[in-house]
Structure formats: structure tokens, C-alpha cells
Amino acid sequence: xxxxxxxxxxxxxxxxxxxxxxxxxxxxxxxxxxxxxxxxxxxxxxxxxxxxxxxxxxxxxxxxxxxxxxxxxxxxxxxxxxxxxxxxxxxxxxxxxxxxxxxxxxxxxxxxxxxxxxxxxxxxxxxxxxxxxxxxxxxxxxxxxxxxxxxxxxxxxxxxxxxx
Amino acid sequence: xxxxxxxxxxxxxxxxxxxxxxxxxxxxxxxxxxxxxxxxxxxxxxxxxxxxxxxxxxxxxxxxxxxxxxxxxxxxxxxxxxxxxxxxxxxxxxxxxxxxxxxxxxxxxxxxxxxxxxxxxxxxxxxxxxxxxxxxxxxxxxxxxxxxxxxxxxxxxxxxxxxxxxxxxxxxxxxxxxxxxxxxxxxxxxxxxxxxxxxxxxxxxxxxxxxxxxxxxxxxxxxxxxxxxxxxxxxxxxxxxxxxxxxxxxxxxxxxxxxxxxxxxxxxxxxxxxxxxxxxxxxxxxxxxxxxxxxxxxxxxxxxxxxxxxxxxxxxxxxxxxxxxxxxxxxxxxxxxxxxxxxxxxxxxxxxxxxxxxxxxxxxxxxxxxxxxxxxxxxxxxxxxxxxxxxxxxxxxxxxxxxxxxxxxxxxxxxxxxxxxxxxxxxxxxxxxxxxxxxxxxxxxxxxxxxxxxxxxxxxxxxxxxxxxxxxxxxxxxxxxxxxxxxxxxxxxxxxxxxxxxxxxxxxxxxxxxxxxxxxxxxxxxxxxxxxxxxxxxxxxxxxxxxxxxxxxxxxxxxxxxxxxxxxxxxx
Ligand SMILES: Cc1cc2nc3c(=O)[nH]c(=O)nc-3n(C[C@H](O)[C@H](O)[C@H](O)COP(=O)(O)OP(=O)(O)OC[C@H]3O[C@@H](n4cnc5c(N)ncnc54)[C@H](O)[C@@H]3O)c2cc1C
Ligand SMILES: Cc1ncc(C[n+]2csc(CCOP(=O)(O)OP(=O)(O)O)c2C)c(N)n1
Ligand SMILES: [Mg+2]
Numbered sequence: 206x207x208x209x210x211x212x213x214x215x216x217x218x219x220x221x222x223x224x225x226x227x228x229x230x231x232x233x234x235x236x237x238x239x240x241x242x243x244x245x246x247x248x249x250x251x252x253x254x255x256x257x258x259x260x261x262x263x264x265x266x267x268x269x270x271x272x273x274x275x276x277x278x279x280x281x282x283x284x285x286x287x288x289x290x291x292x293x294x295x296x297x298x299x300x301x302x303x304x305x306x307x308x309x310x311x312x313x314x315x316x317x318x319x320x321x322x323x324x325x326x327x328x329x330x331x332x333x334x335x336x337x338x339x340x341x342x343x344x345x346x347x348x349x350x351x352x353x354x355x356x357x358x359x360x361x362x363x364x365x366x367x368x369x
Numbered sequence: 370x371x372x373x374x375x376x377x378x379x380x381x382x383x384x385x386x387x388x389x390x391x392x393x394x395x396x397x398x399x400x401x402x403x404x405x406x407x408x409x410x411x412x413x414x415x416x417x418x419x420x421x422x423x424x425x426x427x428x429x430x431x432x433x434x435x436x437x438x439x440x441x442x443x444x445x446x447x448x449x450x451x452x453x454x455x456x457x458x459x460x461x462x463x464x465x466x467x468x469x470x471x472x473x474x475x476x477x478x479x480x481x482x483x484x485x486x487x488x489x490x491x492x493x494x495x496x497x498x499x500x501x502x503x504x505x506x507x508x509x510x511x512x513x514x515x516x517x518x519x520x521x522x523x524x525x526x527x528x529x530x531x532x533x534x535x536x537x538x539x540x541x542x543x544x545x546x547x548x549x550x551x552x553x554x555x556x557x558x559x560x561x562x563x564x565x566x567x568x569x570x571x572x573x574x575x576x577x578x579x580x581x582x583x584x585x586x587x588x589x590x591x592x593x594x595x596x597x598x599x600x601x602x603x604x605x606x607x608x609x610x611x612x613x614x615x616x617x618x619x620x621x622x623x624x625x626x627x628x629x630x631x632x633x634x635x636x637x638x639x640x641x642x643x644x645x646x647x648x649x650x651x652x653x654x655x656x657x658x659x660x661x662x663x664x665x666x667x668x669x670x671x672x673x674x675x676x677x678x679x680x681x682x683x684x685x686x687x688x689x690x691x692x693x694x695x696x697x698x699x700x701x702x703x704x705x706x707x708x709x710x711x712x713x714x715x716x717x718x719x720x721x722x723x724x725x726x727x728x729x730x731x732x733x734x735x736x737x738x739x740x741x742x743x744x745x746x747x748x749x750x751x752x753x754x755x756x757x758x759x760x761x762x763x764x765x766x767x768x769x770x771x772x773x774x775x776x777x778x779x780x781x782x783x784x785x786x787x788x789x790x791x792x793x794x795x796x797x798x799x800x801x802x803x804x805x806x807x808x809x810x811x812x813x814x815x816x817x818x819x820x821x822x823x824x825x826x827x828x829x830x831x832x833x834x835x836x837x838x839x840x841x842x843x844x845x846x847x848x849x850x851x852x853x854x855x856x857x858x859x860x861x862x863x864x865x866x867x868x869x870x871x872x873x874x875x876x877x878x879x880x881x882x883x884x885x886x887x888x889x890x891x892x893x894x895x896x897x898x899x900x901x902x903x904x905x906x907x908x909x910x911x912x913x914x915x916x917x918x919x920x921x922x923x924x925x926x927x928x929x930x931x932x933x934x935x936x937x938x939x940x941x
Contacts, residue, residue, distance in 0.1 A: 215558055219495060219507070230500050260685070267682035273504040273524060276558040369557070 207236070208262050209281040209288060209359045211367050212251040212269060216242050220274040224251065227272065233257065233265050237290075237356030248276070248369075252358045279367040281359045291355040292337045293319075294328045297348040307347060314340045325350065382511040382542040383412035386475070389518040391418045392550040395446050397437065397809050398422070399430040403450025404490060405477025408542040422809065422838060425830035427454050429802040431461020432828065435470045436799075436806025439789045440764055442595070444471040444525050445806060451477040452490030455536075456497070460796060462532050463501040467793025468616060469593055471530035473521045480540040481509055494536045503531030511544040519551045528561025529680040530593055561679070566696045567704070573651075573675045573692045574708045580649035581720035582671075582727075583609040586632065586661075589616030589792070590654015590678060596698035597621065597785040600653065603702050606709060607716055610728055612640035614655050616792045619782035624761075629728065630737075633661040634929050635774045638736035641927075641935040643728055644669055652676045654698045657687040658793075667934030677701045736927045736940055737778055745920035746895050748772060748847040751902075752779035755817055755845060758902050763815040763843075764807045766790065768800035768824030771853035774925040776819040798827025801844070805831060808840045815843065815906065822848040822916075823872050832885035835912050843905050844914045846878060849921045857924045861939075862931075882914035893918040 214220050221240055228235045236254040243250045255265060262280070269275050281288070298304045307326055311318055316330035330340055334357060341352065361367070380388070386409050390398065399422045402410045413421050424430040427449045434445025445465075449458045455476040465472045479488040495507045504524050506517045517535060525533040577583065585607075591600050597620045604611050604627055611621050612632040621628055630637035632644055641663075644650070650672040655661070662668040665687060674690040676683075677698055684693045694701055739749045752775050755763070761781050766789040767773040773790055782788045789807055791799045804818040825846055835842060855870040882889030888911050892901045898917065905913035926941035 219499075222496070223499060226499055260689075264682060264686060271680070271682050273556070273559050 206259070206262070207254065207256045207282070209286070209357060210253045210255065210266065210269070210278055211281055211359055212253065212278040213243070213276045213367060213369070214249050214251060214272075215274045215276065216247050216249040217274060220249065221251075223272050223274055224253070224269065227268055228255075231264075231268065233261065239356040239358055250367075252356070254357045276369065277367060279361065279365070281361055284365050285362040286359050287362060288333055288357050288359040289331055290334050290337055290357045291329065291331045292340075293351075293353040294330065294341070294344065294349060295351040296326050296328065296344055297324055297350055298326050299324055303347055307344060310340070310343050314343070316340065378547070379545040380548050381408065381412065381545050382514050382537070383408040385511065385514050385546075385548050386518070386537070386542065387412045387416050387419060388548055389515050389550055390446065391416075393518070393522050394443070395419055398446045398448050399424055399433040399437075399806070400448030401427050401430055401450065401454060403454050403477060405451035405454075405479060405539045406448060406475075406542070408539065409448065409475075409477070409537075421448075422805075422834070424802070424834050426828065427457035428460050428798065429805070429828050429831045429834065431458045431472070431474060432464065432799045432802035433806035433809070434472050434474070435461060435465050436766060436789055436803035437810045438470050438472060438806070439803070440786050440807040441810040443810075444473055444522060444530075446473050446475070448475045449477070450490070451479055451494070452492050455492055455494040459497065459501070462498055462534065464791050464794045464796045464799065465532040466501040466503065468791065469530050469589060470532065471525045472532040473518075473525050474532060474534045476534060476536045478507070478536045478538040481538045482540065484538065494534065498534045501532075502534050503529075505534040505536065507536045507538075508541050509538070511541050511546045514541060515548060515550050516554070519554050520556060523554050523556070524559060529683075562697060566694045566701060569692055569694045570701075570704050570708050573694060573705060574712055576649055576673055576675060576692055577607070577651060577705075577709075578712060578714045578716060580609075581717060582646055582648045582724045583607070583651065583716075584643050584647035584649070584672070585609050585611040585651045585653070586614075586644065586655055587611065587617045587620050587653040588614040588655025590698050591617055591620035592785045594654060594679065594698040595785075596654065596702055599699050599702035599706065603706050603709075606706065608721060609651075609716070610643055610725070612636065612644065614658070614661055614792075615777055615790070617655060618777060618788045619785045622783040623781040624783055629732075631777055632935075633658075634663070635778070635925050635927065638734045638927050638938055638940060639728055639731040641929065641938060642731045645934065645936040646727070647672045650674045652690070653702070654678060656683045659687070662687060663929045663935050663937075664932050667936075669935075734940065736938075738941060739923075743895065743920060746893065746898060746917050748775050748849070748917070748919045748923055749779050750895065751845060751847060751898055751917050751919070752776055752819060754899050754902055755819070756780045758899070758906060759815055759817070763787070763817045764789065764811060766800050766803035766807060766816070766818045768820040768827075769795045769797045769854070770821045770824055771849070771857065771923070771925050772819055772821045772824075772847040775847070780819075797824040800824060801828050801831045801835075801842070804842045804844075805834060805838075805840055808842055818842055818844045820844060820846050821853060822846055822850065822875055822878070823852050826876075829881070832882065832887060832912070836886040839910065840912060841908070841910055842912050844912070846914065846916045847919050848875075848878070848916050849919050849923065850875065851921055853923075854925070860924070878914055878916040882912070887912040887914055889914045889916065891916045891918065
């Protein structure tokens with residue numbers, strides 16, 4: 206099963222490689238991993254999307270907790286939660302009709318066009334991964350030059366909060 | 370002896386290193402110098418509280434530090450230079466990681482300004498060691514040095530112990546700042562003893578007392594956690610049978626009648642059969658290693674399992690357990706004993722009688738028997754004689770192979786921390802440097818190193834260290850002219866195709882020992898074994914290398930072959 210695990214860890218050089226190294230050394234799946242410092246600059250927050258049987262995911266959380274740089278973690282999958290991913294997509298839109306159609310699709314998906322040239326659009330779109338997939342499918346008739354996806358971020362709904 | 374050194378004048382990083390070690394109560398560092406650590410060596414030279422032992426290879430330094438730690442209640446400390454010094458230390462660090470040995474290993478590093486430049490003798494030590502340390506640090510500022518050393522000792526010795534590497538660039542050892550060694554340390558990201566198991570104790574006791582065919586299975590955690598007294602009390606109170614893993618030997622007195630010997634691949638028939646038929650398994654400080662479980666599908670098919678371990682990731686990793694207890698063995702065992710005393714129920718005496726009757730029957734197999742009338746020296750006999758002649762009181766190290774198994778099977782350990790070997794990584798070459806570390810921790814004790822002619826050659830250079838420091842280690846070389854353990858597998862599973870397992874062109878070990886300044890003896894008659902060991906033990910001041918020419922074809926029995934269950938042993 207797919208799991209989203211959010212991790213608070215020390216914002217220290219090497220902390221990221223400890224997590225990445227753990228996953229590769231133990232052969233755990235890693236679908237995406239995002240990380241950035243939090244409002245407290247001594248802390249980083251990481252979101253890992255992984256998959257595995259219950260036993261494996263239990264080991265993953267235990268092994269993550271065992272890393273000395275990891276302070277706390279939360280398996281979002283156990284709670285109602287929100288996940289979001291952002292994509293930046295560059296599409297070639299040479300013809301006026303193409304421009305119109307891509308603009309229309311972007312609106313339907315509540316995306317935004319954030320860069321415009323004679324030949325190209327850059328589209329920003331956020332949502333769950335499946336929405337991003339659907340949008341990419343929708344624009345696939347046009348020449349897509351580049352796709353940048355952020356990887357998934359997650360947060361629990363309601364009172365559940367991953368904090369110190 | 371925590372001298373909380375503090376001073377208002379600035380001192381160098383190298384001096385901070387020495388003062389920090391003093392504050393930690395470190396009395397000996399095993400190491401080898403080189404460019405990146407010269408400031409540190411200079412500072413060590415100019416103080417006299419921390420002594421330094423010069424090994425002959427950095428692998429030896431780390432193994433010696435392991436031997437020191439495993440046989441005492443203090444962490445081991447090693448110091449090596451950057452680049453090749455650090456890479457030579459890796460095997461020792463990985464060994465300590467697998468067996469949870471508390472170590473602090475200091476590595477020199479190129480100056481911070483050169484890091485990442487492919488500078489002379491630069492390696493990414495933090496990167497290379499990351500998968501085989503409990504934690505590691507790169508110290509970039511002299512102001513962080515003392516605190517980092519404090520953290521390193523704290524992390525290495527608490528919770529599930531393990532090796533911690535501290536990588537120190539040369540300029541950090543030259544720079545100065547005021548020194549203050551922290552009294553105590555708090556790390557928000559590291560809380561090794563969480564406690565909170567009280568609710569589980571009652572559940573465990575109910576299950577333990579409901580058993581008809583109970584079995585206690587304990588491991589290295591009992592040794593590491595100083596739990597053997599509590600374990601002995603707990604086990605005797607229940608009257609249940611007990612087995613130890615290779616790493617747990619000495620955790621329960623082997624001479625006790627409740628002890629069934631070691632379990633696992635080369636464990637006793639009775640221990641493995643009792644595991645297989647148990648209805649309640651009480652696992653304490655053991656990690657269900659594959660050498661213990663055999664085929665996991667067939668492991669303990671009838672048992673409900675209680676598992677006590679300080680590391681949550683050891684629990685339900687290989688085998689699903691029914692009552693997990695996360696905690697230190699000692700306090701958990703004390704809590705269990707208290708709860709047992711308070712419980713109304715008692716173990717079912719009739720069921721227990723029947724169970725012991727069954728176990729005695731398995732014991733009558735005499736699974737460790739060997740030919741005592743052989744004209745050749747039987748390796749088992751050598752170990753047994755050594756045990757007798759040392760009254761089971763020696764510290765025994767071993768290398769890896771058949772001799773290791775015979776040492777485990779035939780030297781009866783009644784006390785913890787006396788049996789020092791490499792279980793998890795299975796590192797040939799550890800035996801001699803382990804013995805050095807043990808002898809430094811226990812200068813007056815008898816230290817025996819039971820080894821094989823192949824393993825001993827992997828760190829043979831340390832004979833020179835032994836001479837320099839006059840370490841009176843007794844080396845028992847069970848010389849079968851084979852990579853015996855490999856040969857045994859080839860005999861059993863490769864139709865006797867002995868690829869590369871014959872040890873050709875062996876040195877004359879007697880002359881070799883003598884060349885290093887020691888006493889060498891070659892023994893090739895069974896009748897001479899006892900006399901030779903006695904003579905060696907009488908040489909209290911000298912290292913004696915006993916080269917026993919043993920039966921080449923001897924195998925280690927019993928054995929659970931790969932893929933088999935615990936009840937499917939090959940017997941002699
Ligand atoms: C050639 C060869 C043959 C081998 N054959 C066998 C064999 O037949 N039988 C056998 O048993 N082994 C054998 N081994 C060893 C085997 O590979 C493992 O190293 C060993 O079984 C592990 O022992 P353990 O379970 O006691 O774990 P250890 O590695 O000793 O781990 C200790 C466990 O205790 C926990 N712990 C540590 N401190 C504490 C504490 N204070 N409180 C609570 N828990 C704590 C740790 O978290 C860990 O889970 C062999 C090795 C070699 C090289
Ligand atoms: C460093 C290392 N290399 C290889 C092995 C694989 N191995 C395990 S036992 C063994 C043979 C050991 O021979 P010896 O020391 O003579 O002991 P014996 O089995 O003959 O008693 C080998 C090669 C190992 N454990 N460690
Ligand atoms: Mg051999």
C-alpha cells in the first residue's frame with residue numbers, strides 16, 4: 206500500500222543523505238521525497254511517499270525514527286490528510302488555436318500560466334498527483350517540452366499536527 | 370572520574386580532544402598516526418592521563434577497541450588518520466555496528482578549506498561510514514568539538530549501543546577556543562530510553578505463566594545491557610529452559626542445568642528442538658537472526674512470543690511477536706520478576722515436568738559428541754582442555770570459522786563479557802586484536818584467542834603490537850590447513866569440490882611467533898595437548914602461540930542446513 210510519511214529532522218548537512226541512504230540500503234521503495242527547512246530554520250520537514258506491506262512500512266517508520274537526526278514523524282496515511290503536488294509544465298503553443306485550447310485546459314484544471322513567449326507557455330498547476338497526471342494527459346496532444354514535478358507534500362486534517 | 374574541566378583561556382582543538390577524552394574517563398586509545406592527526410598526537414604526547422596504544426594496522430585499532438568495550442563496561446576508543454587510515458578502519462566499524470559495540474572512532478580529515486577538493490589523503494569519511502555507524506559527525510568548527518565528543522560518547526553508549534565516528538579536519542585541531550566540557554547532553558532528536566512498557570508487563574506475565582512448553586531465548590542484549598544477574602534470577606524463578614545466541618553466551622551460566630546450550634545453525638539439538646516445540650517463547654535482547662531462525666517459515670510454529678528489546682526496529686522485523694516490550698533488559702527483567710512475585714498463578718508444574726522430560730530425552734542425543742579416541746588432535750578436545758585448565762575463567766576471543774563454533778560449543782561461559790567474537794559481520798581477523806583490547810581492559814586476566822590458521826593471518830601484524838606492550842595472550846591456533854568452514858560447506862553442498870579452501874604455503878607459526886619476539890609451540894599429538902596448554906598458561910608474562918595440528922576432516926555438528934527448520938538438523 207502507498208504511504209505518505211512526514212518527517213521532522215535536524216536541518217543539518219548530511220541529514221538528507223541519511224534518509225536517502227536508509228531507503229536504498231534497505232531496499233525500500235521511494236516514490237518521491239521532498240524536503241525544505243521549516244519556519245524554524247533548525248528544522249527540516251520531509252515528505253516521503255513510499256509503498257510496501259504493513260510489515261515493511263512498520264520497519265520503515267522504525268528505521269526512520271532510529272536515525273539520530275530524525276526528531277519526529279507521522280504516517281499521514283493513518284489520518285485524514287491533504288496531499289498536494291505542484292508541476293511546472295512548458296508547452297509549445299505556436300498557433301493561436303493551440304494557445305486558446307491550452308489556456309482553456311489550464312483554466313479547467315485551475316492552473317495558471319506564469320510565463321508566456323511567442324512560442325511557449327509555462328503552466329503552474331497544483332493538486333493531488335492524479336490531477337496532475339490527468340492534466341498532463343489532457344495537454345499531451347501539444348508538444349510538452351518540459352515537466353517539473355515537486356513531489357508530494359502532505360499535511361493532516363484537523364487537530365493532528367506534526368510539530369515539536 | 371568526571372573531571373569537569375573548564376578553563377578561561379583558549380586551548381587548541383587537539384588539546385580539547387585530549388581534555389574531552391579525560392573528562393570521559395578514557396584511559397586508552399588504540400590508534401595509528403598520520404598527517405591529518407599530527408596535532409592530536411602532539412597533544413596526546415604532552416599529557417599523561419590518556420594512554421595510546423600503537424597498533425600495526427588501523428583495522429587492528431578498531432577491533433582492539435571493540436575487544437576492550439565488549440569485555441568491560443566502557444566504550445572503546447580508536448584514533449586514525451584521514452584517507453587510508455579511515456578506510457582501513459571501516460571493517461572494524463562495520464563489525465561494531467553489526468554487533469552493537471559501543472565505540473567512538475576519531476578520524477582525521479583534511480583541512481576544512483580543502484574538503485571536496487580531492488585533497489591529499491581525503492576521503493568522504495562521513496559518507497563512507499554512514500551505512501555502518503550508529504551516527505557520525507564532521508566537526509567544522511573548533512567551538513563545536515567538545516560538545517560533539519560529548520554527543521558521540523552519549524550516542525555510542527546509550528540505547529542500543531553502536532559505533533560513532535567523529536571526523537575532525539586538521540585545521541579544527543589547530544584552531545583555539547575556550548574549553549568547557551558539557552556536564553550532560555540533551556539531543557531533541559535522540560531519546561534512547563523511552564520507557565513506557567508497564568502495560569505490557571502484565572500481558573507478558575500472563576502469557577509466560579500460561580505456558581506448557583516454555584522456552585527462554587536470550588542474546589547479546591543481555592550482555593550489552595548488563596542483565597545477566599536479573600536474567601538468572603528470572604529464569605531460576607520460573608524453572609524454564611533457556612538457550613543463548615552466539616552473542617548471548619555467558620548471559621546465563623552455561624553450567625546450570627536449565628541451560629540447553631546455544632541455539633541456531635550450530636546450536637544444540639535440544640535447544641533447537643525445544644524452540645521448535647515451544648508454545649511460549651520469551652525472547653530477550655536477541656534479534657531473530659537468520660542463523661538462529663533457520664527457515665523463517667518453519668520457525669517456532671506453535672509459539673506465542675514475548676520480545677524484550679531496546680531497539681523497536683528489532684521487534685517484529687523478522688518474526689511477528691505477540692507481546693512486544695521496548696526497553697532495557699535489566700529494568701524490564703526486574704519488572705517481570707516483580708510482577709511474577711505478585712501474580713497469583715504459578716507455572717504449571719505437571720506440564721513443566723513433562724516438558725523437561727521431553728527435553729532430557731533430546732539431550733540424550735549427546736549432539737556434541739566427537740571421537741575422543743582419535744589419533745589426531747580433535748579441535749573440540751583442545752577447546753575443552755583449555756576450558757578445564759582455565760576453570761572456565763578465561764576471557765576467550767575467537768576468529769571466524771569452525772574454530773569459532775567449537776569455541777562457542779565447548780568453552781562453557783558462566784559469566785558475561787568473557788566471550789568476545791564477531792557474530793553479525795563474521796569478520797575473520799578479529800581474534801588477535803580483540804584479545805589485545807581485552808588484555809588492556811583486564812591486564813591480569815588470562816586471555817585466550819581461539820583461532821584458525823587462515824583467520825589469524827588476517828591481522829597477524831598485531832603480534833608486533835603484542836610484543837611492544839608485552840601482552841601475555843595465549844593463542845590457540847586450531848590449524849586444520851583449511852578454510853574449514855568453507856570446506857565443510859563444500860563437502861556438504863558442493864559434492865566435495867574444494868575450491869580455494871585449502872590453505873597452502875602456510876608459514877611456520879612457531880618461527881613466526883618467535884620472529885615477533887614471542888614463544889611458539891607446535892603440537893601434533895593428542896597426548897601433548899594438555900601439557901602444552903599448561904605450559905603456556907604458566908608463562909604468565911609471555912605471549913604463547915600454540916599451533917595445534919588438528920584433524921583436517923572434522924566438521925561442526927550439529928547443523929541446520931540452509932532453508933531447513935530448527936527441527937531438521939544434521940547430526941553427527
Ligand atoms: C560462522 C558463524 C556461525 C554462526 N552461527 C550461529 C549459530 O549457530 N547460532 C547463533 O545464535 N548465532 C550464530 N552466528 C551469529 C549470528 O550471525 C548473529 O550474530 C547472532 O545470532 C545474533 O545474536 P543476537 O540475536 O543475540 O543479537 P545481537 O547482535 O547480539 O543483538 C542484540 C540485540 O539486543 C538488543 N539490545 C542491545 N542492548 C540492549 C539492552 N540494553 N536492552 C535490551 N535489548 C538490547 C539489540 O537491539 C539487538 O536487537 C554465527 C555467526 C558466524 C560468523
Ligand atoms: C574477512 C572474511 N573473509 C572471508 C570470510 C568467509 N569465511 C568464513 S569462515 C572462513 C574460513 C576460516 O578459516 P580458518 O580461520 O582457518 O578457520 P576454520 O574454519 O578452519 O576453523 C572463511 C573464508 C569471512 N568470514 N571473513
Ligand atoms: Mg582452518
